Amino acid sequence: MTGEDILLGIALTVALATGSQILANKLRVPALIILLPVGFTAGALTDVIHPARLVGPDFPALVSLSVAVILYDAGLGLNLRNLTGRTRGTVVRLLIIGILVTFLAVGGIGPALFGIPLRVAAMIGMILVVSGPTVVGPLLEYVRPTDRLRRILIWEGTLTDPIGAILGAVVFHAVATSHRVDLGRGYQIGQFLISMGVGLVGGAVGTVILWLTLHKLRLGETLGTLAQLATVILVSAGCDIVRDDTGLIAAIFTGLAITNLPGMDMPARRPFLETLVQMIIGLLFISISSAVTPDSVVPVLVPSLILIAVLVLLVRPLIAYASARGSDLTVGEWGFIGWMAPRGIVAASTASAFSATLVAKGLPGAAKILPITFLVIVGTVLLYALTAAPVARKLGVVRSARTRPLLVGGAPWVIGLGKALEAAGLDVLMWAGLEEERQRITAAGIELAHGEMLATATNPRARLEGVTAVFLLTDDDFNALASVVIKDNVQGPVYRVGPPRDSHGVVAPYTGGDILFGHPLVRHRLAARYEHGARFHVQPGSQPVPADRDILFVVRADGRLVPVTGTQTITPLPDDTAVLMGSV
16 A cells, blocks of 8 residues: 555545444444444445455454453443452353353354354354453443443453454364364363453553552653553563463453552543543444455354354243342343343454454455454444333333432421422432531431442542532532532533522632532522521422522422523423422
């Protein structure tokens, strides 16, 4: 390729990756649904984005390092405190049973479906055991299942990727060197254990390096992110040099260790790293799918659809049922687990790397590995994207759309507001620091958050689960600081009551964000009005608002809580419920 062709290929790949993800965001669908057909179509129309021409034979090495960065970022999101008791057992069973059953099923029916040797079918079976956070995560964000289901599926998807890649490498070497598969021999089991050991040692080295750079040197956000990228690439490349595909184990172990080590305040949101991972995912899917030609897809299309049906309708439900036995999962929960197993980037990357080598070695049927994997990825992602939400609703495992507010503060007027919101049909949670205030909340019959909840919310490593909106109704400076600190750790908006206009507080007058109820109803005026006899009232939205009462909140018909703010006024609809403050 000429220099101009290389520049055009890079620019076109980046443009297609970015444009596809923007379009997917606007259509509210997982990005893979757009990325894969766009890459496939672009590859059929032009060869300037083909990785074999654009990058050359070193493309698999670049893919391996890129996937390592993705898995490191996924590992940072795995908090061991959320994986306890029976949940941990369920995840472990899903990993073990899922890998074994998927491998045996695909390896068993592959020769009959595709007319390929057993060793090639075994290679495809091991490639397809992986799922991955890059595809499971976006689907779950769209479906919004319960917190426990989300944790189980994210843990399973994240951990199957490196384990499946290692097992895939073991099968690949067995097929490539001896043209047979015999995983029952101690030699192959030993190879797997050696690969795991190399990856864990690399992960330990990466953890030590990041502990020194992030904890001891206290690098800022920019240098800290650079240190993380350099460390992940260094240990992943080093492990891959020692032993193929062990870099993925090192990457995810490093992320998992760093986010769970005491004293390592890794933020729950990592904007630069998240942006980089998003770009990598787009570039990889465009590049890999462009290497799949229409001529290679057509002969395996119908058998691949049969394989998808077997995986979706038989294999995955069987795995979910077997894994859920003995657990406290409900029928709806294990049913949804049985309907969520899309394939993602690791399946695509390993298929791309392994198939090229096996084709070069002249293995019969090896050319079918990549198109079969491509079709399974497209089919499973499309099927689950279109059906996961209605299935979740049918099974009753979708998080309620009703707002669950956390009210921070224990003054009498705050407790009165909490009672009014409960009367409006919301499940209210309250937190206060002083024991006297906590006793008042308990006496009022409102659920009291545990003492460490706000500490959890202000921990940059944590996400506050089960709360969809936070209302800071206590000291002005505390409200202002907390609104800044916890805004990225809550699955919803954070509001604060306003300080007086002439306040000379340390930070309250100078921080941004929407102010609850606007400047006329600041904290000290709300407290004074309540002390002088004003109370909170709940009435249907169809009733007119009395002149001596102010609208503070509207609870929509679907349970969403919408507050009046300094920039937003609200008119209740007939089916809404209004929360007002005024005279008795």
